[in-house]
Amino acid sequence: MRSPQLHPRTFASLACSGCKLREICLPVGIGDEEIEPVDLRLVAVRRQVRRGESLLRTGESFGSVFAVWAGFFKTRSRTAEQREHVSGFQMGGELMGLDGIGSGRYEADAVALENSVVCEIPFSGLELLAHEVVPLQQQLHRMLSREIAHKQRVMKLLGGRPAEERVAAFLLDLAQRLAARGYSATAMVLRMSRREMGSFLGLTLETVSRTLSRLQANGLLSVRRRQIRIVDAAGLQRLLRGSAE
Amino acid sequence: MRSPQLHPRTFASLACSGCKLREICLPVGIGDEEIEPVDLRLVAVRRQVRRGESLLRTGESFGSVFAVWAGFFKTRSRTAEQREHVSGFQMGGELMGLDGIGSGRYEADAVALENSVVCEIPFSGLELLAHEVVPLQQQLHRMLSREIAHKQRVMKLLGGRPAEERVAAFLLDLAQRLAARGYSATAMVLRMSRREMGSFLGLTLETVSRTLSRLQANGLLSVRRRQIRIVDAAGLQRLLRGSAE
DNA sequence: CGGAGCTTTGAACAACTTCAATTATCGTGG
């Protein structure tokens, strides 16, 4: 991989420098003068994952983290009774597998919710590269930290907020992440089922469905199966800012 | 800080090399031959925090992470209605403030639940040092990752496990962390109130109290206010492994 | 000894779950 000319297609397709996600994913903050080693060594392979397929499996030995390049994933584990628990949803530029660094084993499955493409980033290589390219090290730390902060916010939500707030917060979070990637901040097509959404939010699928219906009845959303339109974003936000005001 | 001889007490007291937590905290994996720069540059100051005092405040500009050297902390934020939500409890060798790296602001308060001592680790210095001392970089990544994995497990707990399981899991987790630090794995004195425990677990203080009473009645625990003794660890574990078996 | 705060326990209530039935959607094959 030293000479791109010898592997033109591979190089071109794996290069972070020209990637549409360069300002969202791991290369954030890396200038053009430092991007070359990243282009050459960060991504080992880019891989297709078809809808329904598992990219990662709980308990497997940790080796790489994966960046979503296109598509949409859920990460999930199983409860003692073999019921699924969804721990997160990932879209373009987000990393999967970070939970495996500490224990040496992945702590969740990563399942594609639509046909997707991921960039495989061998972690030992990433650490080496981060060692040489300081902005890469910093962005890695930021991404790890944001994952912690995000899960912390979700914990707060799960710890005793009513269903309506959970669903509202979830949709606003999703909309914001989509907007950061150039999609509409108001119209979206959910990639997950009501059950998956409920599992993530600590609710049953019936409660999710009822809650969406109620939010629609109140004029905050327009819901048509998985097609969601945010009609009154400020109103949703107000739900979170505390109905007690 | 270049010449330890000039600041003998400071140097001795701040040195990671002789710290009882060396095998739990950030210096895990650093050999004696590499520990010197860490001794000299990792910890800026060691600081007392009295019971009830805040070390970190939500929204403050991020600069340092803090390792608990002695004592016990809670991290918390406030809901829209100004109610407290506890996002975690930290003991010796655990880091606080990691949630601030990504956003540049701390995302939670850190409040001492007993008189405590922390090591302040300026983060830009840590990144520089991690750049030079590879095992430090690796341990930082492991600690960030474990924080993610831990919160992921808590999310799973909050997402629809009954109160009994939440409390059992909480006590087992606490016991295990205490045991790793040389304390008894069966007898402990809780540092947090029922309300704080409940806030963390997404339960009211009354439910926590009732649940502890029930676990005691079932012969799994002995509860005397904040003095908890784990009577039947295997039985508690069995609660988590699914009553559906 | 007194009082504040924490914990325990009881009883009524509410939110969400569970169980159940109906409807809508999508993919597939006749």
Place this chain on the structure above:
DNA sequence: CCACGATAATTGAAGTTGTTCAAAGCTCCG
């Protein structure tokens, strides 16, 4: 192209778990 079957979503009714409100007991500390 339409019908069929499977899957997902919606909606209703009953049931549970945990919450809320309330009161009383216990500890610790001044």
